[in-house]
Amino acid sequence: MVITKRLQLMGAYFFRWIGFPVEPQLIEIGKPTTNSPVLLTCNFSLTVHRVLKNLKNLDCYLLVAPSNGINVWCGACGDDFNTNSVLSILKTTNIGDKVTHRTLILPQLSAPGINPKEIKLKTGWNVKFGPVYAKDIPSYIENNFKKTEAEREVRFPLSHRIEMGNLYFFMLFLLITLIYWIGAIFMPFLNLILYIHSTLILVITIHGSMIILPSINIQKGYIKIILYGSIILTLIAIYNLILKPNIFYFTWDIILASLILLIMGEDFHGLTPIYKSELGERSWKKGKKTMKFLFSEYKLSAYGDIRIKEDDCIGCKFCIEVCPRFVFKFDTNEKKAKLLYPNKCINCHACINQCLGKCLSIH
Ligand code: SF4
Numbered sequence: 567m568v569i570t571k572r573l574q575l576m577g578a579y580f581f582r583w584i585g586f587p588v589e590p591q592l593i594e595i596g597k598p599t600t601n602s603p604v605l606l607t608c609n610f611s612l613t614v615h616r617v618l619k620n621l622k623n624l625d626c627y628l629l630v631a632p633s634n635g636i637n638v639w640c641g642a643c644g645d646d647f648n649t650n651s652v653l654s655i656l657k658t659t660n661i662g663d664k665v666t667h668r669t670l671i672l673p674q675l676s677a678p679g680i681n682p683k684e685i686k687l688k689t690g691w692n693v694k695f696g697p698v699y700a701k702d703i704p705s706y707i708e709n710n711f712k713k714t715e716a717e718r719e720v721r722f723p724l725s726h727r728i729e730m731g732n733l734y735f736f737m738l739f740l741l742i743t744l745i746y747w748i749g750a751i752f753m754p755f756l757n758l759i760l761y762i763h764s765t766l767i768l769v770i771t772i773h774g775s776m777i778i779l780p781s782i783n784i785q786k787g788y789i790k791i792i793l794y795g796s797i798i799l800t801l802i803a804i805y806n807l808i809l810k811p812n813i814f815y816f817t818w819d820i821i822l823a824s825l826i827l828l829i830m831g832e833d834f835h836g837l838t839p840i841y842k843s844e845l846g847e848r849s850w851k852k853g854k855k856t857m858k859f860l861f862s863e864y865k866l867s868a869y870g871d872i873r874i875k876e877d878d879c880i881g882c883k884f885c886i887e888v889c890p891r892f893v894f895k896f897d898t899n900e901k902k903a904k905l906l907y908p909n910k911c912i913n914c915h916a917c918i919n920q921c922l923g924k925c926l927s928i929h
C-alpha cells in the first residue's frame with residue numbers, strides 16, 4: 567500500500583503534464599468540529615499529498631475538488647479548476663451539514679479561475695483566497711485568516727527550480743534512454759560513453775539554466791538562453807577538442823546541447839512562475855487561442871501590459887489580495903489601487919477575474 571502510494575507520487579512528480587488525479591472527496595483532518603476551517607484544493611495527487619502534510623497538526627476539513635488531476639495554478643488558468651469544480655464538491659460532499667459557518671478557504675493561485683460571487687449566489691458560501699503555498703496555511707489560520715505580504719507572493723526558490731529541472735530532465739532522459747537501448751541493437755555507435763555524455767548534457771543544460779537563469783535580470787528569456795548556451799557550447803568545445811580530443815563526441819554533444827537549448831529558449835520564461843510566457847505572448851499576438859509547448863497544450867488569455875482605469879476603481883482591494891507579483895499598491899488617501907510594479911505582471915488574469923470595479927485589463 568505504502569509502495570503503491572509512493573509510486574503514484576513519483577509518477578505525479580515526473581509525469582505531471584498528463585495529470586495525476588485522486589478522487590474528489592472530503593477529508594477530515596484531526597478532530598474537526600462545526601466551527602473548524604474548511605479548505606479546498608485541486609485533485610492533483612501531489613498537491614493533495616503536500617497540503618495534507620502541511621495540515622497534519624490542524625483540526626479542519628479539506629475538500630478535494632475535481633481539476634482533472636492538474637495542479638491549482640495551471641488548472642485555474644487552463645479552466646480545469648474553476649467555479650464548477652467548487653460548486654460540485656460543495657454539493658457532493660454536503661460539507662454544509664458538518665459546519666455552522668460558511669467560509670471556504672481556497673488557494674490564492676486558484677483566483678484566475680474562480681468566481682466567488684457566483685459561488686456565494688448559488689451556495690451561500692463566502693470564498694476567501696488563502697496563502698499561495700500550503701506551508702503557510704497554519705500561520706494564516708492562526709493569524710485570523712489574514713495573509714502576510716510574504717504569503718501572497720509566488721517565489722521560485724532553489725528547491726522549486728531543481729524540481730522543475732527534474733521534471734524536464736526526466737522527460738528527455740526517458741526519451742534518450744529509449745533511443746539508446748533500443749537503437750544500440752542496430753547502431754553500434756550508440757555506446758555507453760555517448761549515453762553518459764548525453765545524460766551530462768541534459769543535466770548541464772536543463773538544471774544549469776533552471777538554477778542560474780531566473781535570477782539574471784534580463785527582460786527576454788531567449789537572450790538568457792543564448793548567453794548561457796554560448797558559455798556551455800564553448801566549454802563543451804574546450805573539453806572535447808582540447809582536453810579529450812574526439813570529433814565524434816564533440817559533434818554529438820554540440821548538436822544535443824543546441825537542440826535542448828533551442829527548445830528551452832522558445833519559452834524559457836514560461837517555464838518559471840515569475841515571468842510571463844513569451845511563447846504565450848507571441849502566440850496571442852498572432853491571434854491564436856491555444857499554444858503547444860513540449861507535451862502540453864495551453865489555453866491562452868490576453869497577453870500584454872496590465873492597465874487600470876483608476877476612475878472606476880472602487881477600492882475593494884481584491885487585486886492586491888490575489889496578485890502573486892505585488893503589481894499593485896493601495897493609495898489610502900484616494901482609496902484606490904494603483905500600479906506599483908506593472909513590469910512584474912505575469913498576465914495570470916487573477917486580478918481581472920476578481921476586480922469588483924471591472925477596471926482592470928490586459929492589452
Ligand atoms: S497584475 Fe498581473 S500578475 Fe498580478 S494578478 Fe493581475 S495579471 Fe496576475
Ligand code: SF4
Nearest residue numbers: 879882883885921923
Ligand atoms: S480589484 Fe479593481 S476595483 Fe478593487 S481595488 Fe483593485 S482595481 Fe480597484
